[in-house]
Amino acid sequence: MxxxxxxxxxxxxxxxxYPLDLVSYAISPALIVAPxxxxxxxxxxxxxxxxxxxVGLLLWYWLSTLLGGVGLGLEEEMEEGVVETLLAHPISVxxxxxxxxxxxxxxxxxxxxxxxxxFFAFGIPLLLPWPAFIALALLAxxxxxxxxxxxxxxxxxxxxxFFTYDLVQASLGALSGVTMPARLLPRPLWxxxxxxxxxxxxxxxxxxxxxxxxGPDIGPLVGLGLVYFLVGRKLLTVAERxxxxxxxxxxx
Amino acid sequence: xISCSRVAKTYVVRERAGLFRRxxxxxxxxxxxxxxxxxQGEFVGLLGRNGAGKTTLLKIVATLLLPxxxxxxxxxxxxxxxPTKVRRKLGVVLAGERTLYWKLTAMENxxxxxxxxxxxxxxxxxRSAELLQLVGLFGFADxxxxxxxxxxxxxxxxxxxxxxxxPVLILDEPTTGLDPHGVEExxxxxxxxxxEGTTVLMATHNMLExxxxxxxxxxxxxxxxxxxxxxxxxTARSGAQRMAVLTLGSRPNVEKDLLVHELxxxxxxxxxxxxxxxxxxxxxxxxxxxxxxVEIVQSGLWEAFLRLTGRPFDTxxxxxxxxx
Numbered sequence: 001m002x003x004x005x006x007x008x009x010x011x012x013x014x015x016x017x018y019p020l021d022l023v024s025y026a027i028s029p030a031l032i033v034a035p036x037x038x039x040x041x042x043x044x045x046x047x048x049x050x051x052x053x054x055v056g057l058l059l060w061y062w063l064s065t066l067l068g069g070v071g072l073g074l075e076e077e078m079e080e081g082v083v084e085t086l087l088a089h090p091i092s093v094x095x096x097x098x099x100x101x102x103x104x105x106x107x108x109x110x111x112x113x114x115x116x117x118x119f120f121a122f123g124i125p126l127l128l129p130w131p132a133f134i135a136l137a138l139l140a141x142x143x144x145x146x147x148x149x150x151x152x153x154x155x156x157x158x159x160x161x162f163f164t165y166d167l168v169q170a171s172l173g174a175l176s177g178v179t180m181p182a183r184l185l186p187r188p189l190w191x192x193x194x195x196x197x198x199x200x201x202x203x204x205x206x207x208x209x210x211x212x213x214x215g216p217d218i219g220p221l222v223g224l225g226l227v228y229f230l231v232g233r234k235l236l237t238v239a240e241r242x243x244x245x246x247x248x249x250x251x252x
Numbered sequence: 253x254i255s256c257s258r259v260a261k262t263y264v265v266r267e268r269a270g271l272f273r274r275x276x277x278x279x280x281x282x283x284x285x286x287x288x289x290x291x292q293g294e295f296v297g298l299l300g301r302n303g304a305g306k307t308t309l310l311k312i313v314a315t316l317l318l319p320x321x322x323x324x325x326x327x328x329x330x331x332x333x334x335p336t337k338v339r340r341k342l343g344v345v346l347a348g349e350r351t352l353y354w355k356l357t358a359m360e361n362x363x364x365x366x367x368x369x370x371x372x373x374x375x376x377x378x379r380s381a382e383l384l385q386l387v388g389l390f391g392f393a394d395x396x397x398x399x400x401x402x403x404x405x406x407x408x409x410x411x412x413x414x415x416x417x418x419p420v421l422i423l424d425e426p427t428t429g430l431d432p433h434g435v436e437e438x439x440x441x442x443x444x445x446x447x448e449g450t451t452v453l454m455a456t457h458n459m460l461e462x463x464x465x466x467x468x469x470x471x472x473x474x475x476x477x478x479x480x481x482x483x484x485x486x487t488a489r490s491g492a493q494r495m496a497v498l499t500l501g502s503r504p505n506v507e508k509d510l511l512v513h514e515l516x517x518x519x520x521x522x523x524x525x526x527x528x529x530x531x532x533x534x535x536x537x538x539x540x541x542x543x544x545x546v547e548i549v550q551s552g553l554w555e556a557f558l559r560l561t562g563r564p565f566d567t568x569x570x571x572x573x574x575x576x
Contacts, residue, residue, distance in 0.1 A: 006367020010353065010360075017355035081350025088314050088344040089368040090336045245318045247263060247311065250346070 003091045004099045011103025014076070025107065029115040033057050033122070055128065055209050056202060058115055059137055060178040062108050063198065064169050066141050069104030070097050071151025072165055078155075078252035087249055093240050094233070097152055105141075132208050140201030143221050144172065146228025153232070153239035159252050177202050197224035253420050253451045254290040254313055259283055259322035261308050261475075282308040283475040285322065290468075292419070293449040295442075297456055297466030297483075299553075301561060305475040306455035307347065310424050313453065314344045326420060340369070343413030347424040347455075351409045354398040358389055358408050361397060362415055369416035376415065383411035387441050403434025410441055421445065423454040427461060439465060459554045469553075473561040483553050490556035494526045495549050501542025506532065519544065 015022060036057055074096065077083045086096060119126050147168055154161045175189060176182065176198035185193060193199045200217035207215050243249055261283040267275030283305045290296050300306045311317035313324055315335035324331040331338045345351065352361050359380055366376030384390045387407035397405060406426055413421060426442070427435040435458075442465055445452060456462050462469055463483045471479040471486065479486045487494075500520045503512060513521045524532055526548060536543060 002370050002372075003368045006364050009367075010356065010364050013356055013360060014353075080353060081348065082353060084316060084346055085344070085351045086368070088316055088339060088342065088346070089365070090339040090370070091368055092336070241318070244316065247261075247308070247317050249311075249316050 003089075003095055004102060007096065007099030008102040008106070011100070012106065015107070022110070025111050026114040029061060029111060030118045030121075032061060033115065033118055055126070055133075055205055056178045058112065058119075058126075059133075059140065059202060059205055060173055061115060062112060062137055063140055063144060064173070065108050065111060066101065066104050067144060067148055067151070067169055067172070068165060069107070070100045070145075070148040071168075072155060072161065073097060073100030073104075074152060074155050075160075078159065081250075081252070083252070084250040093152070093156070093236060094149075097148065101141075101145075101148075105138075129208055133205060136201060136205050136208070139218070139221060139225075140198055140205075142229075143197035143201055143225030144228070145225065146230070146232035147172065149229065149232030149236045153235040156236070156239040156243045159248075172196065172198055175199070181206075195224065197221050197228060200224070253292050253294075253327055254288065254453060255323075255325040256286050256288040256309070256313070257323045259286040259288075259309070259312060259319050259324060261305075261312065261317070262320045281475055283312075283319070286475075286477060288470070288477065290451065290453060292451055295446045295450075295452045295454070295465060295467045297454050297462045297469045298472055299456055299459075299462045299469055299557060300472035301457060304472045304561075306457075306472055307424055308475075309472070310422055310453065310455050314342055314422050315339055316344075340416070341419055343416070343418035343421045345406075345409045345413045345421070345423045345426060347428060349402055349405045349429075352397050352405060352412060355396060357394045357396055358384060358400075358411075359393040361408065362412060365412045366415045371416060379415055379417075380411075383414055386414075386444065387411045388437065401434065403430050403437050406430065406434070406438050407441055410438070414445075420451045420453070423452065425456055425458075426454065427456075427458060435461070459557065462557075463553045471557060471560055478560050479556075486560075487552040487556045490559045494552040495523050495555075496526050496529045497547045497549050498522045498524065498532075498536075498543060499545040499547075500536070501544055504536055504541050505539060506535075523549075 074083060074093075077086060077096075087093075116126060151161060151165055151168060154164055175185070175193045176196050177185070177193065182190060182193040182199050182203070197220065200221040204215060204217040204221065207213065207217070260281070263280045263282055264277065265280060266277050269275035286305075286309060298306050298309065308317065312319050313326065313331065315331050315338050318332070326338045327341045329337045329341065353364065356364065359377075362380035362383065363373070363376050366380065367373070371379065381390070381393070384393050387410060389404060389408060389411070392400070392404065397408065400408065410421075410423070410426070413423075423442075427438050430438065439461070442452070442454075446465065446467070452466075454461075454466065467482065469479070469481065469483045469486055470477055479489070481489065498521065499515070500522060501518065503514075503520050504522060506512065506522065510522060510524055515521055529546075533543070
């Protein structure tokens with residue numbers, strides 16, 4: 001646990017080094033949520049649907065940041081040139097990624113706070129059952145951990161994976177029904193969405209927003225999440241082994 | 253402490269051939285079956301030219317690189333099967349300056365890497381203070397590493413590697429790019445470690461460093477170990493010696509194997525191995541030859557290294573295989 005805490009602490013110290021990032025994290029959510037909410041209002045949707053869009057965005061922004069923070073997390077270490085030094089220590093790559101996740105979660109609390117403040121500014125009070133929402137958000141984060149590991153594996157092998165991240169992030173968002181229910185997707189895409197753990201996470205959130213319980217979606221969220229996690233873990237192991245065999249630990 | 257048995261490494265690289273064409277696939281044999289035993293408390297220098305295989309060998313011992321064949325043990329632990337355990341035994345300072353987080357202070361870096369070695373915070377803080385004292389950076393504990401000079405960063409990197417009191421320290425060209433003062437500062441730290449009995453494996457291509465620090469020297473070339481011994485032994489075995497160049501006021505009467513070169517204006521120069529210098533000086537004095545200058549040139553090890561590894565541009569090591 002000590003290595004994870006030490007690395008997560010480093011993440012926070014780096015925020016101190018780049019204070020303008022904090023300003024950006026506070027302002028950028030407004031730029032993202034505004035178009036969706038304005039469109040929702042322009043077309044005369046009721047307050048419930050606006051709330052639903054808002055929650056989808058909140059959850060999605062949270063998960064996107066987590067996906068990037070962990071999946072592309074080693075980028076910062078590569079740019080610093082310290083990946084190789086870190087790998088010479090008795091910590092595994094998954095340990096590094098868990099620390100990244102912890103640092104991102106802490107950062108996300110700040111971003112979520114900023115985002116909620118923007119929602120208030122847009123006149124959306126977000127009357128959510130917050131404890132259940134936070135628990136589901138964390139579970140959904142765990143549900144996409146397989147994708148984070150797979151992205152990290154690609155990063156170890158190819159060093160730059162922004163395109164893959166954008167592709168995974170956009171596809172996950174569209175197919176799991178972030179801004180519209182997945183049942184409205186064409187049937188082939190709907191079938192794909194059924195294979196994504198996040199679809200079930202978002203549906204659960206929508207259900208609790210409508211005053212219901214989390215319902216039967218928790219099972220597929222956890223089960224599929226576990227399958228993706230195991231696949232991602234395997235990819236990461238293979239990637240790390242190939243990187244150590246190729247001698248590219250010091251490259252970026 | 254370190255044992256390598258028949259360690260070999262082949263890199264596979266593909267040459268670039270424009271945007272779309274696939275280039276030639278090439279295999280480069282970086283190490284050819286290295287056998288090596290390093291005992292506790294030895295300070296071993298690994299001397300070789302660029303591309304000789306020094307860093308590859310160090311990285312294999314440090315578990316950063318997987319060998320193509322062979323076995324490596326550190327303190328009796330198999331480095332290929334139990335790399336994490338081995339990493340607890342090692343302090344590693346890789347080449348280059350970017351082995352630290354530059355935005356963090358010296359103390360923050362040490363505490364971070366102490367945490368990675370699972371040191372309790374309080375113990376890490378005490379140890380960090382000791383190490384900053386050892387490397388002469390105590391007064392800079394709270395200064396960002398980005399403000400440090402190259403030499404300070406190197407010393408801090410050494411302190412970072414020692415945070416968990418590792419029995420073995422691995423250093424890859426620790427003084428490359430440093431000015432003489434920076435080099436001397438790093439050497440001072442390394443000498444202290446040598447006196448303490450820390451086991452050190454250090455790659456270098458700095459002859460002075462190789463001559464002055466290690467208690468044992470390995471010369472590596474083309475992925476093979478060519479020589480093993482103290483710097484003095486290797487120099488003596490290769491037949492190379494430190495030379496003294498004398499500038500004289502008249503032609504001396506010397507043995508035929510010594511070349512006397514006429515400089516003009518009645519001055520002559522003469523090069524002689526330093527072990528023959530006292531006898532020659534006595535004779536010159538007896539003959540009344542005016543001695544204008546004595547200069548000691550080229551370390552003996554320098555000459556020995558060139559003799560063992562060939563002159564610059566002599567060869568491209570016979571280690572590459574091309575495939576279409």
